[in-house]
Amino acid sequence: MKRTLMMLAGRLAIFLFLxxxxxxxxxxxxxxxxxxxxxxxxADAGKPVLSEEAIFKLDSHLGSVWRMETNTFQRISVRDxxxxxxxxxxxxxxxxxxxxxxxxxxxxxxxxSFSNAIAFLEAQIRRLDPTMAEGPAxxxxxxxxxxxxxxxxxxLEAQNITALESLKLLADICGMKYRVEDxxxxxxxxxxxxxxxxxxxxxxxxxxxxxxxxxISNILSEIGFEVKEYSSLTxxxxxxxxxFSAPSTEHERLQALLGTADLIRQTPGRFRLVSRQHAxxxxxxxxxxxxxxxWLYRAxxxxxxxREESFDLL
Numbered sequence: 001m002k003r004t005l006m007m008l009a010g011r012l013a014i015f016l017f018l019x020x021x022x023x024x025x026x027x028x029x030x031x032x033x034x035x036x037x038x039x040x041x042x043a044d045a046g047k048p049v050l051s052e053e054a055i056f057k058l059d060s061h062l063g064s065v066w067r068m069e070t071n072t073f074q075r076i077s078v079r080d081x082x083x084x085x086x087x088x089x090x091x092x093x094x095x096x097x098x099x100x101x102x103x104x105x106x107x108x109x110x111x112x113s114f115s116n117a118i119a120f121l122e123a124q125i126r127r128l129d130p131t132m133a134e135g136p137a138x139x140x141x142x143x144x145x146x147x148x149x150x151x152x153x154x155x156l157e158a159q160n161i162t163a164l165e166s167l168k169l170l171a172d173i174c175g176m177k178y179r180v181e182d183x184x185x186x187x188x189x190x191x192x193x194x195x196x197x198x199x200x201x202x203x204x205x206x207x208x209x210x211x212x213x214x215x216i217s218n219i220l221s222e223i224g225f226e227v228k229e230y231s232s233l234t235x236x237x238x239x240x241x242x243x244f245s246a247p248s249t250e251h252e253r254l255q256a257l258l259g260t261a262d263l264i265r266q267t268p269g270r271f272r273l274v275s276r277q278h279a280x281x282x283x284x285x286x287x288x289x290x291x292x293x294x295w296l297y298r299a300x301x302x303x304x305x306x307r308e309e310s311f312d313l314l
Contacts, residue, residue, distance in 0.1 A: 031058045033273055038281040039299040050301075051282055056273060062262070063271040065286060065311060078286060078295055080313040092180035093224040099164040102128045107158045107166060114151035114174055118142060118187075121170065125163050140167075142176070142187040151176070177228070179249070196231070199251055201242040201258065202265040208237045216242075223261045225254055240265060286311045
């Protein structure tokens with residue numbers, strides 16, 4: 001009996017410790033702060049700028065902000081809450097999606113030179129998607145290191161195939177990789193001595209829910225990341241960790257896409273509110289401590305009494 005009570009007491013102590021840890025994490029994540037802000041009042045021409053004390057709630061993980069109105073919190077729009085790098089990655093994803101929507105009726109490469117195969121593929125893309133023809137720059141560019149030889153001849157026959165799948169097959173046949181750069185596709189050879197870097201990524205616990213009934217590779221494919229054959233990836237749900245071995249360029253893509261999909265584990269304190277006085281106005285900023293991005297709080301009272309407010313990216 002005494003032993004049973006001791007075991008129960010031990011389990012209770014562990015439970016209380018874990019609960020306290022979770023509580024401490026949440027306490028660090030959400031903050032309630034009072035700030036004096038300036039509000040533009042369009043209804044009163046004599047007093048266009050008002051100063052008021054307001055109570056804000058901040059989610060320091062995600063950068064979400066609320067303002068207390070009477071007895072409830074109203075969420076404030078934080079515009080363009082995406083890093084410039086993530087935005088660039090999104091544009092790349094959209095470019096690849098356009099290629100995936102183009103269907104080429106027939107490809108018949110019988111020992112065709114690599115340059116001719118690229119020229120044919122680009123001509124098909126421009127013909128089947130006229131919007132791709134904007135600008136004189138080529139859509140498909142390739143760089144080859146003459147020290148490792150010339151690209152091998154291409155043998156590929158296919159019907160009703162997408163431009164993206166054609167590009168992937170062409171790259172695989174010739175031992176090359178591709179990337180989106182300045183609105184075009186750049187193909188470069190995969191070198192045998194290209195260094196593989198091992199890194200770990202702390203990911204959101206929500207990823208566990210995403211992987212029910214599927215694989216981590218499928219999940220990453222859905223957000224636009226394909227694990228190459230020369231790379232290795234391991235996912236540990238127990239540790240909420242990705243272990244990835246790949247060249248540095250692949251790490252950059254993975255980190256950016258995980259950030260865009262909100263799958264990177266956020267640390268408390270990433271976002272914070274900072275208030276300053278300048279030229280007679282009370283300014284409130286939302287600062288991203290990781291990227292340096294800064295948003296300015298703007299509030300306006302319309303003549304109909306409606307309040308419009310947002311944090312605008314500077």
